[in-house]
Amino acid sequence: MNDHPVSRFNLAQSLLDPNLERHPDKIAYFCQDEEVSYRQLADAARRVAALLQARDIETGDRVLLVLQDSPVFIASLLGVMLVGGVAVIAGTSLTSEDYRFIQEDSGAQMLFASASLPEATALAGPSLPCLRCGESLAEWLTRLPGVSVSSVPRSGDDDVLMLYTSGSTGRPKGVPHSANDVQASAEAFAGGVLAMTSEDVVFSVSKLFFAYGLGNSFTFPLRFGATAVLHPAKPEPAEIRRLITNHRVSLFFAVPVVYTMLLKTMPPDWRPETLRLCVSAGEALPAPVAREWHAQTGIELLDGIGSTEVTHIYIAQRPGESQPGATGRLIPPYETRIVDEAGAELADGSPGTMHVRGPSLARRYWKRPEKTAATMLADGWLNTGDIFRRDDGWYYYLGRHDDMFKVDAQWVSPLKIEEVLREHPAVLDCGVTWRSLEGLNHPLAFVVPGEGQNPDPALDRELRQFAAQQLPSHMVPVQIEFIAELPKTATGKVQRFRLRELFTERSAS
Missing domain, CATH: 3.40.50.12780 (ANL, N-terminal domain)
Structure with a gap:
């Protein structure tokens, strides 16, 4: 006050x-x-x-x-x-x-x-x-x-x-x-x-x-x-x-x-x-x-x-x-x-x-x-x-209310998934949101590869396997999308809603 x-x-x-x-x-x-x-x-x-x-x-x-x-x-x-x-x-x-x-x-x-x-x-x-x-x-x-x-x-x-x-x-x-x-x-x-x-x-x-x-x-x-x-x-x-x-x-x-x-x-x-x-x-x-x-x-x-x-x-x-x-x-x-x-x-x-x-x-x-x-x-x-x-x-910060999503009736914070993915040496930065698959929500990760990394299906599999070793199954990304730069506000905050928009655009094309 x-x-x-x-x-x-x-x-x-x-x-x-x-x-x-x-x-x-x-x-x-x-x-x-x-x-x-x-x-x-x-x-x-x-x-x-x-x-x-x-x-x-x-x-x-x-x-x-x-x-x-x-x-x-x-x-x-x-x-x-x-x-x-x-x-x-x-x-x-x-x-x-x-x-x-x-x-x-x-x-x-x-x-x-x-x-x-x-x-x-x-x-x-x-x-x-x-x-x-x-x-x-x-x-x-x-x-x-x-x-x-x-x-x-x-x-x-x-x-x-x-x-x-x-x-x-x-x-x-x-x-x-x-x-x-x-x-x-x-x-x-x-x-x-x-x-x-x-x-x-x-x-x-x-x-x-x-x-x-x-x-x-x-x-x-x-x-x-x-x-x-x-x-x-x-x-x-x-x-x-x-x-x-x-x-x-x-x-x-x-x-x-x-x-x-x-x-x-x-x-x-x-x-x-x-x-x-x-x-x-x-x-x-x-x-x-x-x-x-x-x-x-x-x-x-x-x-x-x-x-x-x-x-x-x-x-x-x-x-x-x-x-x-x-x-x-x-x-x-x-x-x-x-x-x-x-x-x-x-x-x-x-x-x-x-x-x-x-x-x-x-x-x-x-x-x-x-x-x-x-x-x-x-x-x-x-x-x-x-x-x-x-x-x-x-x-302990769990995320913005607007960024949280449910998987298998459990609330998921993108931050924990992002923290795990960033530990992988091939990842420079990442942002996590969600996508619907067969009527159910699943984590979706956008990854900025590190210098010299090849953003191919092999790296996709490697990152999801890496996440599966450290996260509960409902938090493992169902898909990795590679991106050159994450959408962020002028103050550096990841705009996760724009990641969802980008995924929709990519899917449509």
């Missing part, structure tokens, strides 16, 4: 001012060949704020940001907050149709877009002024006036940003968050679990437009005075290793598929000496990946789960007590309950739908009253749509 005391402050100012007092010349961000100090970042944010005020952006007005990860993104976000605006954050790989929908749905009155994203910059017009941006803050600043601006105080429960979820189907949904939400998520996870300090250097492969990446690279380092590494492009494994080594990264954040790729390409002599913790979220972390990562690097890989609606992670493993295969334990002050289809709370050991409440939960979806009523429940509870089992305080 969002029962915060009534207060008025400016989130951007509250993030910047302590750093300006303690260490103004400390590096806040590394990005490519650029180093940006806290003093330079604050100056850039004030210049952005001055520009917005000159364009008559007022308290509560929305500004759309479609930007590659860079200090320009950070300064733009802070500048919008300084003038009391609401930053509407969209992904960088959407279609022009999606961008048009988000702009119209949010009512954004100005656009900041990377010049390298023509689908976004195409939105510019007489009714939507657009500032085309590069990734270099120093080059960008020369275009903006250097004037003094006063920050606009707002209630802690007022919206300061809005993220658009990629969604499994249909149009993206806007999820507004307040300053209190943002601060609470930082205290709970970055402070309470990671014990982040100003000595840390953080690097998140997950991008800023993703709630997970926004916390990792924006809120957390600014709140604790740390340094963050940004990389505009999608980094390849060799580039990730280089950035970790060259910038002496201590906290690393990614999604499971990135850890899998790193393990499959890791030189035997690579030892990330400065890393103290690694974090995985976005999808369930397969237990073999967690074990192999620790064996190869000596660094704990902590799994966790969060959501756009909760702002960041609310269940996570803890340093020194990680358990591969478990999602983790509840992070104070969040609360959870696991319920059946009728909404009755279940005892430990019984799988059911997770409800969560806590200080960083969104209170509504933007302009979606029916979705809000179905998801944001009475007394501050959020229906996550995730299926969990709880045992002795540990939570």
